Amino acid sequence: MTFSLQRYLDELAPLVNVDCGTFQREGIEVIAALMADKYEQMTGWHIKRVECGEAGIGLEIRNQPTNRHIDVLLIGHMDTVFPKGTAAERPMHVEEGFAHGPGVSDMKSGLLNIVYALRALPMDDRDKLSICVCMNPDEEVGSIHSSAWLETVARQARYVLVAEAARADGGLVKARKGMARYKIAISGRAAHAGNEPEKGRSAVTELAHWLVTLDSMKDIEAGTSINAGVIEGGTGANIVAESASALIDVRFWDNNAYHAIDQAIRGRALHPYTPDVTVKLAREAYKPAMVPSIETEHLMNLVETAAFDEKVPIHWKAVGGGSDANNTAALGIPSLDGFGPVGANFHSDEEYLQLDSIEPRIRLLTRVFSLLANQKTV
Ligand SMILES: [Zn+2]
Numbered sequence: 296m297t298f299s300l301q302r303y304l305d306e307l308a309p310l311v312n313v314d315c316g317t318f319q320r321e322g323i324e325v326i327a328a329l330m331a332d333k334y335e336q337m338t339g340w341h342i343k344r345v346e347c348g349e350a351g352i353g354l355e356i357r358n359q360p361t362n363r364h365i366d367v368l369l370i371g372h373m374d375t376v377f378p379k380g381t382a383a384e385r386p387m388h389v390e391e392g393f394a395h396g397p398g399v400s401d402m403k404s405g406l407l408n409i410v411y412a413l414r415a416l417p418m419d420d421r422d423k424l425s426i427c428v429c430m431n432p433d434e435e436v437g438s439i440h441s442s443a444w445l446e447t448v449a450r451q452a453r454y455v456l457v458a459e460a461a462r463a464d465g466g467l468v469k470a471r472k473g474m475a476r477y478k479i480a481i482s483g484r485a486a487h488a489g490n491e492p493e494k495g496r497s498a499v500t501e502l503a504h505w506l507v508t509l510d511s512m513k514d515i516e517a518g519t520s521i522n523a524g525v526i527e528g529g530t531g532a533n534i535v536a537e538s539a540s541a542l543i544d545v546r547f548w549d550n551n552a553y554h555a556i557d558q559a560i561r562g563r564a565l566h567p568y569t570p571d572v573t574v575k576l577a578r579e580a581y582k583p584a585m586v587p588s589i590e591t592e593h594l595m596n597l598v599e600t601a602a603f604d605e606k607v608p609i610h611w612k613a614v615g616g617g618s619d620a621n622n623t624a625a626l627g628i629p630s631l632d633g634f635g636p637v638g639a640n641f642h643s644d645e646e647y648l649q650l651d652s653i654e655p656r657i658r659l660l661t662r663v664f665s666l667l668a669n670q671k672t673v
Contacts, residue, residue, distance in 0.1 A: 298654045303407065304389060306331075306333075310403040311396040316435075317374040320351035323432040326373040327352045330430060333410045339421075342391035350374075350433035354446065356578040359425040366424045368452035369634075369668055370445065370619045371406045372434030376642045380473035384412040385644060394646045400648040401663070406430060408635050408653065412660035420668035427452065434619055437580040442622055447660020449623040450657055453486035454667070455630040457620040460648075461636035461656060466612035468632035469595060472518065473584030475554055475618050477543040477560070479505060480575040481567075495535025496571045499528040502539040505567040509543060509548075512556050518548040521556070546615060548626070550584050582617035583625035591629040597670065598631065607655045634660055 310329060315322030316558075329343070334340040334356050335621055342358035345353040357365075376380075387396030396402075400668035410570055413421070429448055431441035438445065449455055481502050488493030506523050515520045521543065528539025547553040547622040557578075564576040587595065595611065600608040612633075637652035 298411075298657065300650060303411070303522075303653060304394065307394070307407055309401070310407065312382045313334060314377070314379045314382045315375055315398070316377050316379070316381075317433050317450075318350060319374075319434075320349075320432075321579065323347070323351040323565040325540040327354055327432075328429070330354060330373070330406060330410075331356075334428075337410075337414060337658060345441075345444055347432050347444065347582045350431075351486075351543060352438060353441050353444065354428070354430040356430075357426065357429040357443075358421060361483070362425040363424055363451060364451040364453065365427045365448070367426055367664065368449055368455045368623075369426070369428045370407050370431070370455060370457045370623070370641055371402055371409060372430075372431050372438075373406070374432050374435050375401070378433045389650070392650050394650060395647055397646070399646055400460040400635065401641035401646065402459050402635055403634030404638065404648050404653065406458060408657050409458050411657045412664065415483070415657065415661045416664050420665045422463040423668040426664070429438045430435035433618070435584060437617075438622065442619075445619060446622060446626060449626055449628050452623075452628055455623040455628050456663070457618055457619065457630065457636050458660075459618050459632050460641070461633045462612055462614070463637065463651065465608060465637055465652070466610050466633065467569060467598065468614055468618075469587050469591065469611040470548075470613035470619070471582075471585040471617055471621050471632065472546045472548055472615045473550060473621060474547075474580065474582050475545040475557065475578060476554065476580040477542045477545070477577055478577045479543060479564075481505075481539045481572060483535070483537055483539075483569065486535040487535045488535055492535060496569055497535050498539035499536035500574060501567055501569040501572045501574070502526065502528055504621050505574075509560070512551065512559065518546070519552050519556070520546045526582055543572060547652065548584050548586065550586075551592040568598040582621040585621040585630060585632075588629065590626070591624070591631065594629045594631060597666050598659075598663055601666055602661055605655065605658045605662050607659045609659070617628065628646055631644075662668060
């Protein structure tokens with residue numbers, strides 16, 4: 296099958312020119328219908344729609360739906376981070392070797408590359424593999440409504456490949472930092488700061504203690520960072536502050552180090568610094584760190600062989616951001632990421648897709664499937 300860039304772009308544009316930010320369910324539905332159609336055309340694929348609560352629909356597509364074992368699970372997300380109106384404002388356009396548009400590389404081209412790689416896979420090889428493709432509607436908010444489903448599927452899988460974009464320098468992703476986000480809401484007691492300061496319990500002072508403590512828990516060398524990105528509190532200089540809040544972002548390589556921090560701040564919330572003050576702590580997002588295991592390294596070797604066979608130069612990167620690979624890796628399932636074409640500047644209007652990377656990355660993925668299929672029978 297010869298690759299036509301024009302045909303690829305003709306298939307990509309309808310996926311980009313849809314407002315499908317997380318929770319824009321109509322848009323997600325459009326993407327799901329377009330993607331399901333591509334698998335229907337291929338024949339031999341069983342398509343299951345999965346309800347993901349308020350996030351809308353997800354797709355689970357398999358070639359051996361009754362097989363309890365999955366050899367390779369591919370994951371991609373259908374949502375973007377962009378508000379309604381973005382697709383009309385700046386639809387996909389192609390210029391000097393790059394395509395631009397909302398979600399063009401994060402990750403509509405990743406979804407499409409999976410389709411192309413499977414189309415190109417010889418039927419013999421396909422029949423040897425139990426393949427599953429999951430497309431979720433809410434990755435950009437941490438897959439809150441789809442992670443339980445993805446975990447259930449991943450537990451049946453030997454390997455997980457996530458088709459987020461390859462890095463700008465072509466790198467695939469073998470490790471990702473973990474992340475957690477907390478909201479701290481502090482309630483104190485208001486009082487006139489001039490007349491009866493002793494009656495007040497300052498939520499702002501309590502928050503100040505928290506900020507100093509949180510800062511002392513970071514370990515930049517080990518890659519553990521804690522950032523109080525937003526704080527709020529108080530209503531006037533002459534009023535003891537009744538309430539204060541903060542949004543905290545934690546990033547880490549070491550899951551144990553993170554758990555120690557989590558335990559410490561949960562404990563502290565039960566025993567605030569200031570008497571009579573209450574602290575409500577909510578963890579609003581969480582992804583464990585993805586750190587390669589020996590099994591992951593075996594998979595990396597196989598991918599390197601595929602890259603060598605296809606003459607596609609690759610290398611491995613550890614990156615800061617999280618993806619669905621973090622969750623599957625935390626289950627102990629070898630997981631790698633970055634199997635989409637090369638792109639960068641995600642979540643901005645500078646987002647781009649590098650056109651000359653599309654075809655090589657499709658070949659790479661097809662070859663990975665073939666090697667998996669044939670290593671199995673050895
Ligand atoms: Zn993404």
